[in-house]
Amino acid sequence: xxxLIDVEKSYPGRRRKIHVLRGITHTFxxxxxxxxxGQNGAGKSTLLRVVCGSERPxxxxxxxxxxxxxxxxxxxxxxGSLSGAENLRFVSRIYGADHRxxxxxxxxxxxxxxxxxxxxKTYSSGMRSRxxxxxxxxxxxxxxxxxxxxxxxxMAFQEKCHAMFEERRSDxxxxxxxxxxxxxxxxxxxxxxxxGGKLTMYDDIDEANEHYLRVIS
Amino acid sequence: MSSExxxxxxxxxxxxPSAGLWANLxxxxxxxxxxxxxxxRTRYGGSDLGxxxxxxxxxxxxLVLILVFTAFGRRVPVPETSLPVFFTVGILPYQFWKNSVQxxxxxxxxxxxxxxxPQVKVMDVVVARVLLDFATLIAVLLIFVVAxxxxxxxxxxxxxxxxxQIVLSFITLLYFSFSFAVFSCNLGRVFPIWPExxxxxxxxxxxxxxIFFTLxxxxxxxxxxxxxxxVAHMLEWIKSAILPAFHSTVYSPSFIYVVATLVLxxxxxxxxxxxxxxxxxxxx
Numbered sequence: 001x002x003x004l005i006d007v008e009k010s011y012p013g014r015r016r017k018i019h020v021l022r023g024i025t026h027t028f029x030x031x032x033x034x035x036x037x038g039q040n041g042a043g044k045s046t047l048l049r050v051v052c053g054s055e056r057p058x059x060x061x062x063x064x065x066x067x068x069x070x071x072x073x074x075x076x077x078x079x080g081s082l083s084g085a086e087n088l089r090f091v092s093r094i095y096g097a098d099h100r101x102x103x104x105x106x107x108x109x110x111x112x113x114x115x116x117x118x119x120x121k122t123y124s125s126g127m128r129s130r131x132x133x134x135x136x137x138x139x140x141x142x143x144x145x146x147x148x149x150x151x152x153x154x155m156a157f158q159e160k161c162h163a164m165f166e167e168r169r170s171d172x173x174x175x176x177x178x179x180x181x182x183x184x185x186x187x188x189x190x191x192x193x194x195x196g197g198k199l200t201m202y203d204d205i206d207e208a209n210e211h212y213l214r215v216i217s
Numbered sequence: 218m219s220s221e222x223x224x225x226x227x228x229x230x231x232x233x234p235s236a237g238l239w240a241n242l243x244x245x246x247x248x249x250x251x252x253x254x255x256x257x258r259t260r261y262g263g264s265d266l267g268x269x270x271x272x273x274x275x276x277x278x279x280l281v282l283i284l285v286f287t288a289f290g291r292r293v294p295v296p297e298t299s300l301p302v303f304f305t306v307g308i309l310p311y312q313f314w315k316n317s318v319q320x321x322x323x324x325x326x327x328x329x330x331x332x333x334x335p336q337v338k339v340m341d342v343v344v345a346r347v348l349l350d351f352a353t354l355i356a357v358l359l360i361f362v363v364a365x366x367x368x369x370x371x372x373x374x375x376x377x378x379x380x381x382q383i384v385l386s387f388i389t390l391l392y393f394s395f396s397f398a399v400f401s402c403n404l405g406r407v408f409p410i411w412p413e414x415x416x417x418x419x420x421x422x423x424x425x426x427x428i429f430f431t432l433x434x435x436x437x438x439x440x441x442x443x444x445x446x447x448v449a450h451m452l453e454w455i456k457s458a459i460l461p462a463f464h465s466t467v468y469s470p471s472f473i474y475v476v477a478t479l480v481l482x483x484x485x486x487x488x489x490x491x492x493x494x495x496x497x498x499x500x501x
Contacts, residue, residue, distance in 0.1 A: 012494070053336075054332060054333045054334070054335055058492065058493060065234060066234055067232035067234045068234075070335060071333065076330035076333060077331050077333060077334065079255070079258075079259050081258075081259055082255070082258060086255075086258060090254070093247060093254065094244075094247055094251045094336055094337065095247075096247055140231040140232065141232050142234075
């Protein structure tokens, strides 16, 4: 489970502090997948980054008793001068994974073939994001973090991602943020609303949706 | 495509939450190692030829200094030591220290996206960069020793002062430079202009750090100024350790350790304060 206790996060703006999370206390339990609704700029991505550990909160603590992924499909870390395989190797190393296994899998799953040994700067943006999603699937986490999109690329590749994910979900949970209720309905058992820096959780997704529609109107 | 479902072809590596000091240290080492390997491939735009720069740059500095010294008829400040040897033991450690400060200053800027991976911390980036530079320093130093042997017939015995002192002084240099790198990294997060400021600061430092003189050999007036420069103490120690005919009595290891530790803690305090006042781990 992942425990957030009184988590606060703010960023310095040009004139004043921007409070993004104002005291969030919540426990994400093992075995339940949670969707969080919020408008653009509500702090959804910040919440995810704090949950997975990319950023530390200013105040409050986060306890993680499970392995948590980075935001799915994250490709910002790729170095353009390195090949796809070399970029994969970096992530394999920090997770202690066998890099040959990872790169074989990703080359096949992402349909990159021999391009995996070409520098990333020669990739199309579609190839880049396929590489990123393939990599996200190459390491098994107990909790997957999803920022809006589960898959990318053409229909066939999206279906493959969904199928892969469906299988992975048998022993993994999801924490996803979205402004669309349909994705949350498909993958989550509970939902919450992030509004004004506070998180309100509901056992029932419809209730969460009602709350969400009320605050945005 | 093979007929088996794609999901079964996935690698079996399972990420586990790490608990305990030992496990966390292992994770940190994995991250630092991965960063070092990555940095070593990207440092010079992915070109292996770029590493020649690490040799050419100090070599050019040395040639210029030799030219100046010869033109002005200056002699080596240390007896029984040739100019190339004397300059090598000054230029290379100074270069390492300066690189550490510079790479520290840009550490959080250059590797921001990598911090998204939860186990990669700014501190890992600094450690990895300093270690990679240290490995480069040792390699370049050995290359110089061998090259000078074949080019100018410099005997290997010109370098074997006191092995224990050599090891001690280099470990101290590593700690010293790491402390400054941490300080520089955090200063760079607070004042984005810091790398440029250091560019100017490093010029007077080059002249007062003892690359072309020894503290011992300075006249009293000059020495009174130069002893406030901790880098000069560091270089004086290294020269005393490596050069068989040089035993300086004016450097102070405890001064080096006090300065390094103060600088390290100042850096960590800035980090703590910076985070508490609501700044992100990264500033884009």
